[in-house]
Amino acid sequence: MAAALLSLSGVFVSAYLYLYKLGKIGSLACGAGGCETVQLSRWSTFFGVDVALIGLAGYAALLVLSLAGLQPRWSESRGVSAMLIAASGVGLLFAIYLTYLELFVIHAICRWCVASAVIVAAIFLAAVVDRRLGRRTGPDAA
Amino acid sequence: MRNFYLVLGGAAIIGAGILVYMVRRPAATGIPVNIVVTPADTAGFAGYVLGSASAPVEVIEYSDYQCPYCQGFALIQFPTVKERLIDGGQVRWRFRDFPLEQHPAAHTAAHSTACADDQGRYWEQHHAIFEGQADWSEARNAAREFRSYAERLGLEMKAYDDCMESAKYAGRIQASVESGVRLGVNSTPTFFVNGRPATAAAVSYDRLKAFVDSLSAPAAP
Numbered sequence: 026m027a028a029a030l031l032s033l034s035g036v037f038v039s040a041y042l043y044l045y046k047l048g049k050i051g052s053l054a055c056g057a058g059g060c061e062t063v064q065l066s067r068w069s070t071f072f073g074v075d076v077a078l079i080g081l082a083g084y085a086a087l088l089v090l091s092l093a094g095l096q097p098r099w100s101e102s103r104g105v106s107a108m109l110i111a112a113s114g115v116g117l118l119f120a121i122y123l124t125y126l127e128l129f130v131i132h133a134i135c136r137w138c139v140a141s142a143v144i145v146a147a148i149f150l151a152a153v154v155d156r157r158l159g160r161r162t163g164p165d166a167a
Numbered sequence: 168m169r170n171f172y173l174v175l176g177g178a179a180i181i182g183a184g185i186l187v188y189m190v191r192r193p194a195a196t197g198i199p200v201n202i203v204v205t206p207a208d209t210a211g212f213a214g215y216v217l218g219s220a221s222a223p224v225e226v227i228e229y230s231d232y233q234c235p236y237c238q239g240f241a242l243i244q245f246p247t248v249k250e251r252l253i254d255g256g257q258v259r260w261r262f263r264d265f266p267l268e269q270h271p272a273a274h275t276a277a278h279s280t281a282c283a284d285d286q287g288r289y290w291e292q293h294h295a296i297f298e299g300q301a302d303w304s305e306a307r308n309a310a311r312e313f314r315s316y317a318e319r320l321g322l323e324m325k326a327y328d329d330c331m332e333s334a335k336y337a338g339r340i341q342a343s344v345e346s347g348v349r350l351g352v353n354s355t356p357t358f359f360v361n362g363r364p365a366t367a368a369a370v371s372y373d374r375l376k377a378f379v380d381s382l383s384a385p386a387a388p
Binding site: 026029030033034036037040041044048049050059061062065095132133 | 168171174175178179182183185186189190306307308311314318324325328329332
């Protein structure tokens with residue numbers, strides 16, 4: 026459940042950043058941070074695809090996986106939780122790479138990117154803890 | 168479990184609502200307007216100056232980056248005046264910001280040039296913003312267009328972004344507006360030639376040249 030809620034918040038954070046990249050949102054609510062510096066840098070795309078769009082697709086996938094794990098037909102399946110751990114793990118590695126770029130290459134921090142990194146780390150942690158505890162979060166356990 | 172889906176659905180609706188609001192809200196300039204001017208805002212600054220300090224004629228221009236007439240003057244007449252009179256040491260030009268309230272991006276434009284001035288590229292950014300007026304004046308995020316001009320000029324972008332985010336020149340822009348109001352400026356562009364109000368036609372190359380010549384002509388016996 027925690028993973029689903031976190032994934033949903035990730036969807037909104039990345040959608041916000043992607044709408045900004047599309048020019049649909051005037052300016053980013055960024056305080057004293059360097060959101061525009063990061064978002065408009067050449068590292069804001071990854072193999073030609075907007076990083077924000079990758080994040081949006083990634084969080085949507087994590088949301089689907091975490092909701093699937095809550096369904097009765099898959100609640101006993103360890104495959105779904107393994108996929109959630111793997112997908113969030115990839116997301117976490119990608120977030121670490123992006124944070125490295127912010128700190129040491131771009132020299133500016135985007136607080137929305139930091140928020141996204143925290144969210145994906147929390148999803149990964151929630152997925153690992155859920156699997157370790159062997160909890161089943163289907164309707165029977167509710 | 169049902170409660171969980173209710174919470175998830177509620178969060179989805181709230182999040183989607185916030186995004187829709189952000190997309191539909193009016194674009195913000197990002198630069199505060201009508202603020203209180205402090206002495207620090209104007210210390211040692213009385214406009215962006217081009218030309219020799221010893222030039223016999225000084226033209227003060229009060230201008231708005233989002234004003235089409237200002238753009239017309241900047242792109243059509245000013246280059247000739249600059250090339251033939253300012254660069255020749257006969258005229259000194261003093262540009263002062265006068266962003267009008269009906270132009271929502273004008274303050275941001277003025278602030279963008281001030282940030283470019285920090286890096287010694289004021290006039291290049293000034294020209295780029297006037298040149299691109301048709302592109303940014305209706306844009307949702309004009310600041311982004313200004314930023315792209317700054318980037319094209321090769322400005323150090325972290326310093327530029329910090330300058331824009333700090334809005335540190337908002338007071339200076341407001342001081343410029345207030346100085347214009349004190350002189351009776353109520354539209355743009357408004358000019359003063361050696362302190363006397365003049366129309367845009369009066370600061371064309373031909374008229375200015377005639378004025379400069381009249382100043383240097385020997386007095387009638």
